[in-house]
Amino acid sequence: MNKSVFKPAEEQLIRLHFTGSPAVAQLQFDLPGRQLTVLHTGAVAPIAQALDGLKLGSSLVNTAPSEAADLLDEVPRDRRLLWAVLAINAFFFGLEMGAGWLARSMGLVADSLDMLADALVYALALYAVGRAVSTQRGVARAGGYLQLALAVGGIIETVRRFLAPEPAPNVALMLGIAFLALLGNWATLRLLQRANTDQVHIKASQIFTSNDVVVNIGVMLAAVLVYFTHSPLPDLIIGLVVFAMVGRGAWQIFALSKPSA
Numbered sequence: 497m498n499k500s501v502f503k504p505a506e507e508q509l510i511r512l513h514f515t516g517s518p519a520v521a522q523l524q525f526d527l528p529g530r531q532l533t534v535l536h537t538g539a540v541a542p543i544a545q546a547l548d549g550l551k552l553g554s555s556l557v558n559t560a561p562s563e564a565a566d567l568l569d570e571v572p573r574d575r576r577l578l579w580a581v582l583a584i585n586a587f588f589f590g591l592e593m594g595a596g597w598l599a600r601s602m603g604l605v606a607d608s609l610d611m612l613a614d615a616l617v618y619a620l621a622l623y624a625v626g627r628a629v630s631t632q633r634g635v636a637r638a639g640g641y642l643q644l645a646l647a648v649g650g651i652i653e654t655v656r657r658f659l660a661p662e663p664a665p666n667v668a669l670m671l672g673i674a675f676l677a678l679l680g681n682w683a684t685l686r687l688l689q690r691a692n693t694d695q696v697h698i699k700a701s702q703i704f705t706s707n708d709v710v711v712n713i714g715v716m717l718a719a720v721l722v723y724f725t726h727s728p729l730p731d732l733i734i735g736l737v738v739f740a741m742v743g744r745g746a747w748q749i750f751a752l753s754k755p756s757a
Contacts, residue, residue, distance in 0.1 A: 497521060499562035500540045502532045502547060502554045510550065519543070535562050575622060581684045581701065582618035585611045588680045595673040600728075601665035602654055602735035603715040604673055609646050610711060610742055611677070614704045616642060639704075640746040647743035654735040657728075664728045671719040678712035681705055707745045711738050 524533040589611040596604030721730035
């Protein structure tokens, strides 16, 4: 294996360009120094040509044989990250599910099932850490199918509640739990963004959590509307919106998990 140093820019574009390349073992970015180190097999010329094709003004600084110590082990970091976000989502699934039934809130129940989907996907992602790109894409697709199944089931249950109306939900419990879930999702998103990785199963997790933050705000807004209207309709409407977003997230993940052209 060789180690070649370049002076590039646009980290994400470079990562995307080399994802799945059999010759590239690892990309190591020094952003303050605007420097890229590529650990690769074979000659450096094809890699240099590929970077030139991106028209980023990159230039080869040096190339030399690589040592085993040059290969950074990112697996422990990713495992710690995924265990942390798995714990957060599992906790809030239990909290929101229990509170949702107590408060008679379809919005909270919907969000709790979304949290459950996320938790299961993070568990699958733990299996994918450090494995082949094809495995990571497979895990992302499995997460997408899970999201889609929950979306369909949730829409059916929400329509049932439209046809058989129930009393308005407990606004105080609905609002308080949604706010706590918002804090949990915000913490999860911050952890995922700080990881600064291009692995597809982590990117899928970022999609889940970004949607969840929007959902939490929507549930809180629905609680306020329930308070002023004394009607369960705002809660049911936000339930439908949540499950529609879950379905949309599934399609985003399917697109992300497709092999690059």
